[in-house]
Amino acid sequence: MTETALAAPAYAPHRRTFDYGKLVNGFFWLTVASGSVVFVEPSPYDILILVTVLLWSVRGFTIHRAILPFVLFLSLWTFGGFVSLIPYWNEADPVGFMYHTLFISTTGLFYALFLTAQTSRRAELLLSAYAVSCVLASAIAVTTWLSAFDGSGEWIKDGRAMAPFKDPNVLGSYMVTGALYLIQRLLLGRFRLWWLVVPSIMLILAALFLSFSRGSWGAMVVSTVMIVAFLIKTADTRRMRLRVVAGAAGVVFVVFVGLMGALSVPDVRDFFFERAHAEQDYDSGPNGRFGNQERSIPMLLDLPNGFGPLRFRDTFGLEPHNSYINAFASNGWLGG
Template sequence: MSAADPSLTAPPGFAARPPAPAGAARAAGPAAPVAPAVARLQRRLLWLVGFSGGFVMIEPAPYELVVLLAMVTFGLTGLTLRPAHLPLVALMVLFNIGIAIGATQVIGEPGIAVWTFVSYFLGLTTLFVAAALADDPLRRFDALMSGWVLCAVVVSLIGILAYFGKMPSADSFLLYGRAKATFKDPNVFGPFLVLPALVALGRLTFGRLRSQIVAAAVLLILAGGFLLSFSRGAWGHFAFSAVLFLGLCYVTRPALGDRVRILVFAGLGVAAVALLVVALLSIPQVADLFAQRAALVQDYDAGHTGRFGRHVLGAMLMLENPFGIGPLQFAKYFPEDPHNSFLAAFASGGWLGGVTFVGLVLTTLAVGLRGVFIPSPVQGRLIAVYATFVGVVGESYIIDVLHWRHYFLLMGLVWGLTIAARSFAPGPAPAGAAGA
């Protein structure tokens, strides 16, 4: 059975265009034969990677241990880097060399060694996911996303219950009166939910009735998590990514019926979220904090040393320090951290780290944009991932994402799925394909 077989296409909501007839595309299975038991083990580890990504209250987090186990297992059972991975490898290596140079200036300070190690490790997770998803992308992506969606539901429920004081030690899952669930910060908790929400949105739009019911329930739970995180960045991130996701689906689906479904369910989705927001705002404690957080500019954003003022002052400081000032040092020069990932990359890794980080982001955006327009069985999945990544790149201008696990996971998914999409390009029919 080839990887383009309809039985291996995405769950409802992810099938892009119908797979090409047998023999019209090359299979995108593993580069080398893998025993069924080994393949199942690999997918179960990817499920754990997706599920563990939401439990990051400590550093290193359990996620690091799970990813390390997955890396070792895949390395022993089959993991291939292709020529298409080389730009990603080169940029990630250069970025981390910059981080190493910056860290040597302050390596003796508490926490610097751990921060630097985590940075290296997150870079490796991008390369690992990009390599793993380039082979057998359909089943591996679905395994990883199954864990991620379940995790998003669990942590959203934790955040919701904690916010209303309906669970033990509720304060441990709140910060400044906002739900943070099992994250350190509400501003990380909210964005973590975006890709699972787009997955549910896709299934709600294109799935069958049973799948739509489950997807609607998932979306309502995640919407509660979004709102109670009171993260303006997460609200804007989800809104932008959802519009981009549906827009790309609309453009890449030529069937009139699919386009009508997109328009109908987009309208229904907006109405449902609006009703949920109205219901939550009827609770005084929610309404008061919402009114405060909904302001476009907060007190800490404005002023000479406010968020945006620090961007300008920090950029001037970076021009004077080609090797950077080192990780975790920005707040020693200014009242707070930079709240800008690009500025943080220059501060932590100097000109080398900053320039290569910008190059890494722009290259990933360009690679993914090309990939979403390649007709293949992974197209729908890639659209959801790419829309999420574009949104988080925009959000990274106002917050530091250099240690967001799911940011580097998303980057790896964009590369892996794009490389997989190219492997479905028209080519000679494999022997026996006609009977697959």
């Protein structure tokens, strides 16, 4: 046999190799996209996040020094909660609350570590999946609200949409980031799939409106103003600035038209103006939400361990409705 015959062929077919990174990113995307389906426990998100963390950690990871302060303060906050839990270990609700807090803290640490590598790509994965979860939640919320406007539906609370969450305020707050991401895409001129993006924005804003959450409405307005201001400030060209301004004006016009259309329905209009008041009946008075917050501060100053996890409502009959007061009340001075 000649030497030529023994030589390797000039062309060898390319053999596909398994991309483990794509598998991890795929599970990550699916996990975030399932984040709005929480009316069952454990939720799909609870299961998928565990699978995603396991797949991601198998091949090792690095801890960037930039996230060390976050890790430190998150650990202190969680540890403070368990210290405050000590007198209530025999109560199921506080114990469950703190184990849930530990779970959320752990997943928060995962997100911080995960996004320190391939940050731009993974941030886009996260936000696109989050937007999908918002579209899914808003479709359920709007559909269930329209089918049970009288508030008799299981997924309606006092005439306010809340599905697939357990509280209208959570639904409203969840919608904000998804709407901002899609609005930003349009303002930056990313018109790919615009025919899908525009209806998605309208659906998400409809769910946000039907949650009748004053805090969520305010967060949406303030965040939109901020993102438009930042885009104008960081635009490279005058043409881009004009595009952002024109796009923002278009969004405002569409929202205005949609709002006027919704308010043309008498029942919706009456309920909207009722909810739009800066202060509701349950807010005012010494035993109202704000009164409870004010009365709790002197008490918490004398309690290094706070009231204990979930104990604020046992003391005042209502949840604190304030993240900072809740931190001191549930996690003590250390957590606060």
